Amino acid sequence: MGPVAVAQLAMAVSDAGALGSIGAAAISPAVLGAMLDDIARRTSAPICVNFLMPFLDREAVEVAARGARVVEFFYGSPNADLVDLVHAWGAIASWQIGSFGEARAAADAGADVVIAQGVEAGGHVRGTASLRELLPAVRAAIDVPVVAAGGIGSVEDVRSIMAAGADGVRIGTRFVASMESSAHPDYVDALLRASAHDTVLTKRFGFEWPNAPHRVLRSSVEHAEASPDGPIGQMLIGQVSVPVMRFSSMLPTRGASGNIAAMAHYAGMSVGEVTSVTTAAAIVAELAGGLSL
Numbered sequence: 001m002g003p004v005a006v007a008q009l010a011m012a013v014s015d016a017g018a019l020g021s022i023g024a025a026a027i028s029p030a031v032l033g034a035m036l037d038d039i040a041r042r043t044s045a046p047i048c049v050n051f052l053m054p055f056l057d058r059e060a061v062e063v064a065a066r067g068a069r070v071v072e073f074f075y076g077s078p079n080a081d082l083v084d085l086v087h088a089w090g091a092i093a094s095w096q097i098g099s100f101g102e103a104r105a106a107a108d109a110g111a112d113v114v115i116a117q118g119v120e121a122g123g124h125v126r127g128t129a130s131l132r133e134l135l136p137a138v139r140a141a142i143d144v145p146v147v148a149a150g151g152i153g154s155v156e157d158v159r160s161i162m163a164a165g166a167d168g169v170r171i172g173t174r175f176v177a178s179m180e181s182s183a184h185p186d187y188v189d190a191l192l193r194a195s196a197h198d199t200v201l202t203k204r205f206g207f208e209w210p211n212a213p214h215r216v217l218r219s220s221v222e223h224a225e226a227s228p229d230g231p232i233g234q235m236l237i238g239q240v241s242v243p244v245m246r247f248s249s250m251l252p253t254r255g256a257s258g259n260i261a262a263m264a265h266y267a268g269m270s271v272g273e274v275t276s277v278t279t280a281a282a283i284v285a286e287l288a289g290g291l292s293l
Contacts, residue, residue, distance in 0.1 A: 001123060001172050001266070003237075003253050005050070007035055009180040012280035014045035017288065019070065020280075021048040029059040031238075036067030048072055048094070052124075054209065058085070065089035072096060072115070075126055075212070078106040096149065096170075098127025100137045107142040114144055115170055120151025122173045122268030124214045125201060131161070139165040151196075153270025155289050162291060171287060173268040178280040184252035186260040188277060190217055196269040205264040209249045220265035233258020 002023045010020030024032055032049070039047055046069035051061060053076025062085060064071045071086045072094035073079070086093040087110070095106035096115035106114050116138045118131025127134065131150045139146050148161045149170035158169050176183045177191050200218045203211055204225075224232070224247055231243040236255030244250055244263060252263040 004183045006182045011043050012180040016281035016284035018284045021050050024049050025052040025055045029063045033063045065091040078109040080109040083110040103138040115147045118150030120269040122215045123266040151269040153273030177274045180280050182253045184256050187252050191274045195272040205249050207245045207248045217265040217267050223262035227262045232262050
């Protein structure tokens with residue numbers, strides 16, 4: 001979810017009883033520290049900070065471990081040194097994986113939680129197996145809690161995945177269309193019109209991050225392919241406006257302008273469950289109805 005996973009959304013999810021996550025890729029340690037301090041003043045609920053391994057800043061990991069309850073890593077081989085760093089500050093270490101082998105490696109590295117991501121997931125996708133294939137293999141192989149991710153968007157999905165052995169579920173696409181999300185309105189509208197068949201797994205939006213498969217709305221690929229090379233718009237990051245190149249991996253936030261339709265519209269196969277824009281709390285309450293605790 002990248003810059004859509006902002007503090008406002010994470011706090012709303014956590015205050016509703018789930019675990020909200022901040023996407024920390026490309027956020028400096030100083031900015032992340034200030035963000036976590038502000039969150040601590042506004043809520044006592046736990047927060048997760050998520051890091052993408054190709055863009056990892058070890059100093060930022062330490063900042064996250066000091067200020068968040070959970071620190072999560074994704075898109076890289078499990079690393080025991082990073083897990084130890086998280087543990088040194090008393091936080092929980094989570095690793096999102098896309099294969100059976102990565103799950104074993106994450107558990108061996110000392111991860112407290114493993115997130116099994118199926119190929120149905122939106123955004124960047126690590127593996128090639130469906131969640132229904134991956135989950136039982138991972139569940140049988142490791143003893144740490146396993147959270148299921150990918151294509152989960154309804155109460156029925158939650159109940160089914162929990163019955164299949166998951167200890168919890170990870171939801172992304174539904175929250176892109178929440179009131180607290182920073183997603184551009186045109187991006188949200190595209191999600192509201194889409195179904196699972198309107199998503200595609202591709203490598204097209206790889207300008208800053210090449211050869212990394214990701215699931216997006218097919219319409220955004222088509223619009224990008226029809227656009228000329230070069231910048232297709234601007235993105236406001238903090239107080240700085242930066243160009244958005246054709247096939248940029250950046251998704252459009254409210255601070256984006258230009259050809260929004262040609263920007264990366266990340267979406268999982270649960271996108272058909274996105275039928276309205278509502279609060280994060282309402283989404284949590286709806287989906288929690290599928291849990292048996």
